[in-house]
Amino acid sequence: MSTPTSEKGYQSQQFWGLTDDEETPELQWPRNIDVYDKMRRQDSQVMSVLRAVTLPIRRTEWRIDPNGARPEVVQLVADDLGLPIKGESALATTRTRDRFSWKEHLRLALLMLPFGHSFFEQVYRFDDQGRARLRKLGFRPQRTISQVEVAADGGLKSIRQVGGTPGGDSEMGVERLVAYVLDREGGNWLGQSLLRPAYKFWLLKDRMLRVQLQSVDRNGMGFPVTTAGDLPEGLSTTDYERLMNKQLSEGLNVARGVRSGETAGASLPPGAKLELLGVTGQLPDAEKPIRYYDEQIARAVLAHFLNLGTETGSWALGNTFADFFTLSLQAVAEDIAETATQHIVEDLVDLNWGPSEPAPRIVFDEIGSRHPATAEGIRALIDCGALTADETLETHLRNIHGLPPAEQATARHKTTTEGGQPDAPAKQPQPAQATR
Incomplete structure (x- = not known):
């Protein structure tokens, strides 16, 4: 049996563009970008969920692990990314203008969570020694991506951006791209949005909120009803119908124009009446389904603790929920660190020292591992x-x-004994006592 050195199968059926298995029309790319953008901007629960996922990852400390690389290589990578080296004290950055910002890059990279993907273009400069230095990672917004070219083996080949050049689009090859993709399967480099399972509940919640508002607005003041006045006797059938229709039309206009306020009022002919009738029976309770939809939106990202006090009725399970959620954040951060190491750090090392040079890697402190300094x-x-x-x-x-800061001029220094314990304060001489 010969040793296989090439692939016969495939992961992507289309070599230009992407196949989309999404059944919901409004969630098919690129229309889904506007939907997910609306969800994260307009709904408080969705915004809380996304902040609960992204802020701990952004808050934790990110570092450069030497990983067996030479000190010269490690220092260049640390300087270009603006990250401290693991095991060393962080150096203060004197200037930040025209320098790469890892914090800003991480914030934009985490947009892969709501949109499924986040693309960046590498831009370098050469220093005085001829070294290639990372100048920026240009963010390529999701709504500007028009096409994604994928190889048969599922590998990314290039992306095309709308209106990048005068009179045309800009195409960027994979050799200059950094692609963060959430839950990629096969050749789908668009990924899957973290908000996809929550879309149904967000949509139903939005409709329920409108119904709740309409119910309160319509029934809070009462339902206006007008009653036509009595008509003169002896009218012919034609005149009776004409006058009755006129009173009904005028009464309907009065009822439709009823509004609450200091200057509100109505004028009616003799015998006519205007009433504000309350609702008979029980109004539908929209609060429970709205709360249920919020709980399901939080479930989509394992953020059950956002529902404590409503879904579970108790904080007793808070630690258990938080542990599962922290593990999920740890996995997301590991994916980002791995992608950044492969396509930022290793590319930078390859440009300067070649592919055989050992490269450092990007690591981060375990999320949730901080303890208060009591x-x-x-x-x-x-x-x-x-x-x-x-x-x-x-x-x-x-x-x-x-x-307050320490002042050396007034500091009270303590001396220590060989055992490391402070010396006992010297005894003051006692005045001599007179003896008889």
Whole structure:
């Protein structure tokens, strides 16, 4: 049996453009971009869900792990990305203008969650030593992508952007792209939006909110009803119908024009009546289905804790919900770190040292691993030798506790014995007592 070195099967049936298996017409690309954009901008629950997913990932510390690479390589990557090196103190950035911002890049990369994908174009510059330096990763908004070219094996070949050049579109090959895609399957480089399972509930909730508003607006004041006055006797059938229709038409205009307010009022002919009738029976309760739709929107991203107090009725399961949610955030952050390492860090190393040079990688602190720096905890760490009470730690503690900065001129220094314990304060000499 010969060793296979090429593929006979395929992942993508179309080599230009993408196949879309979405059955809902308004959620087929590119129409779904406007729908998801409307969802994240107009609905408070959707916005809360997205912020709950993205903010912890943006808040955690991101670093460069040397990963066996040479110090020169690690330093160049750290400088270009503006990230600290793992195990070293972060250096202060004196200027940020015209420099790559990892925080801004991460914020835009996380747009793959609502839209399913987020594309960037690499832009470099050369320094005085002839090194290629990362100048920017140009964000290519989702609504400007017109076509995506995919190879038969499912690999990305290029994207086309609408109106990138005068009189035409801009095409960018994969060699200069960084593509973040959520839940990619086969050759679908558009991914799947995190909001796709929540679309049905968002749509029903939007309709229910309109019904609730109409119900309150219509029934809060009462339903206006007019009654026509008595007509003179002895009228012919034709005159009776004419006058009756006239009164009904005028009464209907009065009822339709009834509004609440200081100057509201109505004028009626003798015998006519205007009543504001209340609703008989029970109005439909729109609050319960709206709450249910909110709960389902949160379920779509495992953000069950957003429903505590409404769905579960108790905070007892809060830690369990938070653990599952944190694990999901950890997985998303790992996908971003892996993509950024492969298509930002390794590309930068390849341009300067070639593909055989070991490359560092992007890592991040475990999400949710921070603990409050309490005085008791810090004291325990110092006592066991895990921390050293140096000037940097003192400055940090003064900052987090709102204490004034230290003044060396008035500082009271303590001396220590061989065992590391402060010396006991020296005893003051006692005055001699007179003896008899």
